[in-house]
Amino acid sequence: MEKKKIQEKMMEAVRQVRETNPMAGSLTNYVTVNFVANAQLAVGGSAAMVYLPDEGEAIGLAGGATYINVGTLLPIHEESLPYTAKVLHEAGKPWVLDPVAVGIGDLRTKILKEMKPYKPSVIRGNASEIIALSKMWELESGNWKENHGRGVDSTAAVSEAESAAIALAKWTGGAVAVSGKEDLVTDGERIAISCGGSAFMEKVTGCGCSLGGVVAVYAAVTDPFTAALTATSIYNLAGSRAEKKAAGPGSFQMHFLDELYLASPEEVAENPWKLEMAAE
Amino acid sequence: MEKKKIQEKMMEAVRQVRETNPMAGSLTNYVTVNFVANAQLAVGGSAAMVYLPDEGEAIGLAGGATYINVGTLLPIHEESLPYTAKVLHEAGKPWVLDPVAVGIGDLRTKILKEMKPYKPSVIRGNASEIIALSKMWELESGNWKENHGRGVDSTAAVSEAESAAIALAKWTGGAVAVSGKEDLVTDGERIAISCGGSAFMEKVTGCGCSLGGVVAVYAAVTDPFTAALTATSIYNLAGSRAEKKAAGPGSFQMHFLDELYLASPEEVAENPWKLEMAAE
Amino acid sequence: MEKKKIQEKMMEAVRQVRETNPMAGSLTNYVTVNFVANAQLAVGGSAAMVYLPDEGEAIGLAGGATYINVGTLLPIHEESLPYTAKVLHEAGKPWVLDPVAVGIGDLRTKILKEMKPYKPSVIRGNASEIIALSKMWELESGNWKENHGRGVDSTAAVSEAESAAIALAKWTGGAVAVSGKEDLVTDGERIAISCGGSAFMEKVTGCGCSLGGVVAVYAAVTDPFTAALTATSIYNLAGSRAEKKAAGPGSFQMHFLDELYLASPEEVAENPWKLEMAAE
Numbered sequence: 001m002e003k004k005k006i007q008e009k010m011m012e013a014v015r016q017v018r019e020t021n022p023m024a025g026s027l028t029n030y031v032t033v034n035f036v037a038n039a040q041l042a043v044g045g046s047a048a049m050v051y052l053p054d055e056g057e058a059i060g061l062a063g064g065a066t067y068i069n070v071g072t073l074l075p076i077h078e079e080s081l082p083y084t085a086k087v088l089h090e091a092g093k094p095w096v097l098d099p100v101a102v103g104i105g106d107l108r109t110k111i112l113k114e115m116k117p118y119k120p121s122v123i124r125g126n127a128s129e130i131i132a133l134s135k136m137w138e139l140e141s142g143n144w145k146e147n148h149g150r151g152v153d154s155t156a157a158v159s160e161a162e163s164a165a166i167a168l169a170k171w172t173g174g175a176v177a178v179s180g181k182e183d184l185v186t187d188g189e190r191i192a193i194s195c196g197g198s199a200f201m202e203k204v205t206g207c208g209c210s211l212g213g214v215v216a217v218y219a220a221v222t223d224p225f226t227a228a229l230t231a232t233s234i235y236n237l238a239g240s241r242a243e244k245k246a247a248g249p250g251s252f253q254m255h256f257l258d259e260l261y262l263a264s265p266e267e268v269a270e271n272p273w274k275l276e277m278a279a280e
Numbered sequence: 281m282e283k284k285k286i287q288e289k290m291m292e293a294v295r296q297v298r299e300t301n302p303m304a305g306s307l308t309n310y311v312t313v314n315f316v317a318n319a320q321l322a323v324g325g326s327a328a329m330v331y332l333p334d335e336g337e338a339i340g341l342a343g344g345a346t347y348i349n350v351g352t353l354l355p356i357h358e359e360s361l362p363y364t365a366k367v368l369h370e371a372g373k374p375w376v377l378d379p380v381a382v383g384i385g386d387l388r389t390k391i392l393k394e395m396k397p398y399k400p401s402v403i404r405g406n407a408s409e410i411i412a413l414s415k416m417w418e419l420e421s422g423n424w425k426e427n428h429g430r431g432v433d434s435t436a437a438v439s440e441a442e443s444a445a446i447a448l449a450k451w452t453g454g455a456v457a458v459s460g461k462e463d464l465v466t467d468g469e470r471i472a473i474s475c476g477g478s479a480f481m482e483k484v485t486g487c488g489c490s491l492g493g494v495v496a497v498y499a500a501v502t503d504p505f506t507a508a509l510t511a512t513s514i515y516n517l518a519g520s521r522a523e524k525k526a527a528g529p530g531s532f533q534m535h536f537l538d539e540l541y542l543a544s545p546e547e548v549a550e551n552p553w554k555l556e557m558a559a560e
Numbered sequence: 561m562e563k564k565k566i567q568e569k570m571m572e573a574v575r576q577v578r579e580t581n582p583m584a585g586s587l588t589n590y591v592t593v594n595f596v597a598n599a600q601l602a603v604g605g606s607a608a609m610v611y612l613p614d615e616g617e618a619i620g621l622a623g624g625a626t627y628i629n630v631g632t633l634l635p636i637h638e639e640s641l642p643y644t645a646k647v648l649h650e651a652g653k654p655w656v657l658d659p660v661a662v663g664i665g666d667l668r669t670k671i672l673k674e675m676k677p678y679k680p681s682v683i684r685g686n687a688s689e690i691i692a693l694s695k696m697w698e699l700e701s702g703n704w705k706e707n708h709g710r711g712v713d714s715t716a717a718v719s720e721a722e723s724a725a726i727a728l729a730k731w732t733g734g735a736v737a738v739s740g741k742e743d744l745v746t747d748g749e750r751i752a753i754s755c756g757g758s759a760f761m762e763k764v765t766g767c768g769c770s771l772g773g774v775v776a777v778y779a780a781v782t783d784p785f786t787a788a789l790t791a792t793s794i795y796n797l798a799g800s801r802a803e804k805k806a807a808g809p810g811s812f813q814m815h816f817l818d819e820l821y822l823a824s825p826e827e828v829a830e831n832p833w834k835l836e837m838a839a840e
Contacts, residue, residue: 029329030310030313030329030331031313031314031317031327031329032314032317034314035314071329072329072330072331073330073331073332073335074331074332074354074356075332075356101328104330104335104338104339105330105332105334105335105338106334107332107334107335108335150303150326150342151303151305151326151327151328151339151342151343152326152327152328153303153326202321203321203322203541204318204321205314205317205318205321205327206314246538247535247538247542248322248537248538248539248540248541248542249318249321249322249537249538249541250318250322250533250534250535250536250537250538250541251534251535251538253318253534253537254534
């Protein structure tokens, strides 16, 4: 059974990360960089955050996979982000793109357009971001400027982003993860819908970014689809468990990091998710 | 009764933020940016942090109000901060200025001087900062260079900053909030003194900055004076409640975010504060 | 007895920091800057973080000691970091260097090489970093490019870094602290081995950086060796206490900050450590 096979790969990924402690470097925003690193460490990975082009290259080539998030841009990112993506693509190294707030600002647009040929192994975003990126990269028709959500928040539902996610996955040959109430992960053919999580995840900044960082950790040891699904699944598991212990968003975040650390491979693989095949 | 009317507006502000989830963008420092965002989310707002001029403009115009904090400057801030303030002023959008560590460094001085004509809707700072800004903007006489406190800490008491706060509020036509053991909020005519809080608030970095961010959230739905007082009041309430549960500053911060999330409109309005009228 | 005398100085340092609240400014990385500030506040110090050259100078000269960490570099650091180090050295002000990820990127190398003549009062790093810096500064022979560990992680054991630590301490005339399972602190003659801590300290980003920030707080009131040992000791004490209360890395960090705040001078001085003399 296809689902059973995927679950075995998920368990193997969780186990292997805990055992081998793979390094996943990040070029990510300033708001949530600490949470990204702590989440990567909690699942068993190793983190290293950089901003300069030659450091992106060095960390990217030294690590098992790299996380690139366009959340809070500074002028140096004009050079660092596309350059690092190019280096990773040419070296055949997996990398994860988080197109945060696609549509806001000229530099963000320029950087994201430049990254298209470097085909990220996994793209993670909310529904508005995935829809906008698919249009910006001309994989779907429509005006991406009308689709960029509200600041960093999505104004679209996950289900609305399905065709955009499939189009992006077919372009990259990797996987796409759409975060929302239920999460969608696809490699363009298979679609996994993962359940769980918590409403508190929208009350703590960086649940999306840190998920992207954790995808990169798993992408260091497994294929893009399994990496994206394993990370999504451990997030939904940890989120629903943390919610039961939390009085508010402060205690939620603390318990959430604990639960990322405590989750067993079996629990991650068995956290509710269903498998579908994309329509032709 | 005037106080009763204000309390009704405070309750309405707390309620409306929870219901409408207004976006308040920020251009703020790197040290506490995560806490600012999490506090804004905890009270029910939405956060978006940017650094580039065109992104400040985009987020500023898209949001209900904007928070500008000069805490940790990089060269790009020379352009971003005054430009965003100008855009907001011209668009008639409320914005909150946090003149952190006014007096340290040439760029900080240049930026703060340039912002004077853009009249922030609310200025939030500690007593030393409010006194120094009022002198720098030549609303009171005296040498602001002698008044800038010690690093980011105040060396003056809140009561010493009363006339400076009133002068600033009269200049901007908005409100000023002075943080300290007791907090003072004024619109130049009314003076509210808000009580509560916790000594732990000085043991956790960013209690001041995140208060500024929360003022911006409320400023998206109400007038500057009510916004500043509501934010100050929910901070004092959450601070005193969190202190009762805390063993030290680590657990204090966690409980504090929880209490921001849990506070009811009535509790915020009724947290002890008194109303005075400014002397002519 | 030598150890007894050192313990008295450690207790005095803990006490004096709590009483006088010394300001220790930082030029530090973006990932852990919040944790650095909160740890400095928890032990009783005052924090102020800056990035620009003239602000580094102002905060450096205003503070009792300064913490410089090369963790996440931006172009402005090329000027800010060596300049601030030079100013501090010329003013005879204590400063702490954290050579994070020495060996990655050209700018990091340039900055670290330039700092050699400004003799940091304390150098704090993991074993790989201490070994690499000692070779980069040509105090020991060997190729530092082969020694830079893996990203921000050490690939060497603390004991392997003993001769490098001694060489660095002899060069600076200050102290060196090597962090690891057991921690080594030396002034080139005395070697203190400090025990305790927790495996969770590698699962929370910034335990090393914030230790450096806390060393700076103590360096504002005592000599470099005592400062480095006191900070190391309070970290090992708080780490082992926090571990007993923690379910995972999220709760560990919260309890850790609480325990930094709660530790008494006697407990810090008596947390297990042993004293040795360096071989000639």
